[in-house]
Amino acid sequence: MAAKDSPLKQFEIDPISNIEFGGYNISFTNSSFAMLITVLVITLFLTLTVNTRSIIPSRMQLISELMYNFIAQLLSDTVGDNGKRYFPFVFSLFMFVLIGNMVGMVPYQFTFTSHIIVTFALAAVVFIGVTILGFINHGIKFFTFFYIPGVPFYMHPLLIPIEVISYLSRPISLSVRLFANMLAGHTLLKVFAGFVVSMPFFTGVFPLAFIVALTGLEILIAFLQAYVFAILTCLYINDAYHLH
C-alpha cells in the first residue's frame, strides 16, 4: 500500500508554523491546533452557557451542570470528602480527554489522544501527582501500600514485587488504553473508508453502512475512555489516602 493511502497517515503530524526554542522544535502543529480547538470548545461552552447564572437553567446550562455533577459525583463516590480538592484537576482531565476524542471524530480533524506521548504525559502527571500525594499523606508508611495484609507470610516475596510492578505500570496501562482505543478506532474507520472507494459498483455501500455504525460506536468509546481515564484517576487518588 502506498504511503499516502496508509490508514496510519491520519496520525502524521504536520507543522503549521515552525517554532524553535533553545534548540528544541516546538512547532505549532495540527495536533497543537486540535488541542487549541478542544480547549476553546471547553472554555467557551462552560463559560457562555453559565453566563446568565439562571436558577432555572437553559438546556445548554443544564449540560454544563450535568457534567459538573457527573464528575463531582464520581469523585465523592470513589474518594469521598477528600476528593473535593482534586475536583478541578479531574474535571479538566475528563473534559480535555472527552472533547479531544470528540474533536477527533470530526472528519479530517486530528486526534491528539491517539498519540502515545500525549496520553502518557497525562497519565504520568496523574501517576507522579498521586505518588507525591501518597508520600505527603502517609510519609514512609506509603510503602506499606505494597504489603497486602492477611495473606500467608511465604506469599509476600512473590506478592510484593507483583504489587510494585502493577503500581509502576499504572501510567503505562492508563495511557496505552486510551491511545490504543483511539488508534484502533480511527484506523478501522480509515480501512473501511478505503473499502468504500475500492469496491466495485454499488457494493461500496456495505462498508459505508459499517462506517456509519462504527462512528456511533467510536463516539461511545470516546466518552467511555474519557470516563475510564477520570475514574481511574479518582481511584488512584483514593489509594493515596487509604492504604490497604
Next chain:
Amino acid sequence: MPQLNPEFFVSQLFWLAVFFTFLFVFLWRVSLPRIATVLEKRQNKIDENLSSAKELQEQAMEIEKKINDQINKAKLETDEKIKETINALQEDVSSQLSSLDKDLEKKVSDAEKEILKSKDDQMKNINNEIVNITKLTVGKITDIELSDNELNKVIETQKGSFN
C-alpha cells in the same frame, strides 16, 4: 507508525503543557466556581422555598385549628341557648297550665256551690208547696185549720221516707 517518531515529541509535550495548564487554571478559577455558585444558589432557593412552605403550612394548620375551635365553641353556645329556651318555654307552659287548672277548679267549685244552693232553694220551695198543698187538701177534706209549724213538723218526720 507516526506516533513513535520522536521528531515532534517535544512540540507535543510543550503544547500539551501549555493548553492543559491553561484549561486547568481557567476551569479552576473561572468556569467551575460559576457553576458552583449557580448550583449553590439553586439549592439555597429550594431550601428557602421549602422552609417558607413549611412555615405557611404550619400557619394554615394553626388557622384551621382556630376555626375548628370557634366552630366547636359556637356549637356549644347554640346547644346551651336551645336548652335554655326549651326550659324557659316548658316553665312558661307549665305555669300557665297550672293557673288554668286553678281557674277551672275554682269555676267548677263555684258552679257546684251554686248548684247546691239552687238545690236547697228548690227543696225549700218544694217544702212550702207541700205545706200549702197539704193545708189546702186537709182544709177541704176535714175543715181543720192546720198551722204551718205543725205541718212542718209532720213533714220533717216524714222526710226520711221521701228521700
